[in-house]
Amino acid sequence: MQLANIVNDERSTSQLIARLQEVKDQLAAREEELLHAMVTRRHLHNTIQELKGNIRVFCRIRPSSEDESAFDDSNLAIDRKGEFAGRRLEITPPDAPKKYDFTFDRVFAKKDSQKHVFDEVSLLVQSALDGYKVCIFTYGQTGSGKTYTMLGGKGEERGLIPRSMEQIFASQSLLESKGLKVSITATLLEIYNEDIRDLLASSPGAKIEYKIKHDDDGNTRVTNLCEVEVFSAAEVESLMQQANAARAVAKTNMNDRSSRSHMVMRLCLDGVNEAGEPIHGALNLVDLAGSERLSRTGATGDRLKEAQAINKSLSSLGDVIFALASKEKHIPFRNSKLTYLLKNSLGGDCKTLMLVNVSPSLESAQETICSLRFAAKVNSCALKSAPSSKTKK
Numbered sequence: 414m415q416l417a418n419i420v421n422d423e424r425s426t427s428q429l430i431a432r433l434q435e436v437k438d439q440l441a442a443r444e445e446e447l448l449h450a451m452v453t454r455r456h457l458h459n460t461i462q463e464l465k466g467n468i469r470v471f472c473r474i475r476p477s478s479e480d481e482s483a484f485d486d487s488n489l490a491i492d493r494k495g496e497f498a499g500r501r502l503e504i505t506p507p508d509a510p511k512k513y514d515f516t517f518d519r520v521f522a523k524k525d526s527q528k529h530v531f532d533e534v535s536l537l538v539q540s541a542l543d544g545y546k547v548c549i550f551t552y553g554q555t556g557s558g559k560t561y562t563m564l565g566g567k568g569e570e571r572g573l574i575p576r577s578m579e580q581i582f583a584s585q586s587l588l589e590s591k592g593l594k595v596s597i598t599a600t601l602l603e604i605y606n607e608d609i610r611d612l613l614a615s616s617p618g619a620k621i622e623y624k625i626k627h628d629d630d631g632n633t634r635v636t637n638l639c640e641v642e643v644f645s646a647a648e649v650e651s652l653m654q655q656a657n658a659a660r661a662v663a664k665t666n667m668n669d670r671s672s673r674s675h676m677v678m679r680l681c682l683d684g685v686n687e688a689g690e691p692i693h694g695a696l697n698l699v700d701l702a703g704s705e706r707l708s709r710t711g712a713t714g715d716r717l718k719e720a721q722a723i724n725k726s727l728s729s730l731g732d733v734i735f736a737l738a739s740k741e742k743h744i745p746f747r748n749s750k751l752t753y754l755l756k757n758s759l760g761g762d763c764k765t766l767m768l769v770n771v772s773p774s775l776e777s778a779q780e781t782i783c784s785l786r787f788a789a790k791v792n793s794c795a796l797k798s799a800p801s802s803k804t805k806k
């Protein structure tokens with residue numbers, strides 16, 4: 414009897430071992446499939462981004478404030494139907510002899526929320542997480558909503574930077590749960606009158622020389638710049654507060670707290686992906702200084718010098734994007750600090766988004782048209798360079 418029990422036990426043990434092996438094999442096969450699906454997901458995501466165009470232009474109209482007379486929805490009109498729905502903007506300035514129309518990859522209306530805007534931008538954040546270099550610029554005249562779009566306020570008013578951080582940290586913890594590590598390093602600098610300033614420096618006033626260095630592997634470093642490894646969105650928020658306090662702001666006729674410098678927040682994402690491949694993604698979030706015309710700002714002295722430096726570097730940025738999109742041999746990266754800094758994150762398979770912010774104020778009509786013209790020029794180059802240019806609507 415006892416012998417029969419032992420034999421039975423042995424049989425069931427060997428059956429259990431065999432079953433266990435079967436389950437292990439199934440698990441390994443599922444893991445293999447999952448890995449394959451993830452690689453496919455990344456590949457498809459990038460194909461979609463490339464089809465949408467590696468250089469993209471969005472436009473956002475800010476809501477009017479109480480004390481300004483503004484364009485209404487009929488003289489600043491977004492196409493709602495047909496081929497260009499949500500993409501074409503028609504503007505009829507007061508006393509102007511004609512209407513102007515502009516087409517972009519996307520036009521956000523006054524009522525569109527921060528979430529609406531981020532839903533589009535998050536695709537590019539995913540590209541950075543997949544190891545690509547991404548640059549997102551907010552461009553426009555002073556007071557048009559660039560900082561609001563980038564930083565925003567509390568809760569639902571959170572802008573692109575805090576929302577991107579949430580996406581990046583959520584993805585990091587998902588990877589960590591699979592035993593994979595991605596380190597996130599942040600730098601925050603401003604370019605003011607063509608000089609770099611470290612917004613995270615412990616003594617912001619100190620005279621320090623910052624040099625931009627590019628290596629042969631396509632990595633960029635700025636000497637003496639504070640690089641902070643970050644572990645949570647809250648930590649990045651406190652860095653942003655520190656940077657904001659240090660950022661050069663001065664009073665102009667156009668906006669009392671007008672930002673007079675370009676702010677560049679750079680996040681380097683280094684680690685390995687699910688397929689065990691090394692990734693070196695970068696997300697550059699650039700809040701550009703106001704693009705006002707000198708005659709309108711009443712700038713003199715230091716303010717005039719600032720405005721001239723801003724306008725020069727903005728036009729250099731435009732020149733670089735046009736040259737890249739037109740596939741010119743010489744790309745004039747060296748013409749400004751901003752373009753030289755971003756050299757490795759512009760062109761090739763890097764992704765660029767220019768988000769042009771415009772004011773609905775009637776007084777700003779000419780500035781708005783200037784901004785839209787700049788953006789439209791970038792967009793026309795972008796359409797030429799996109800692989801889908803023939804079919805793109």
Ligand SMILES: Nc1ncnc2c1ncn2[C@@H]1O[C@H](COP(=O)(O)OP(=O)(O)OP(=O)(O)O)[C@@H](O)[C@H]1O
Pocket residue numbers: 474475476553554555556557558559560561562668670671672701702703770
């Ligand atoms: N989409 C929006 N919804 C609500 N308020 C907005 C929006 N866009 C801008 N604003 C408000 O308009 C004002 C000007 O915006 P903001 O400071 O972002 O302009 P800016 O383009 O960054 O100007 P500058 O270049 O001078 O810094 C702010 O009070 C901001 O809160």
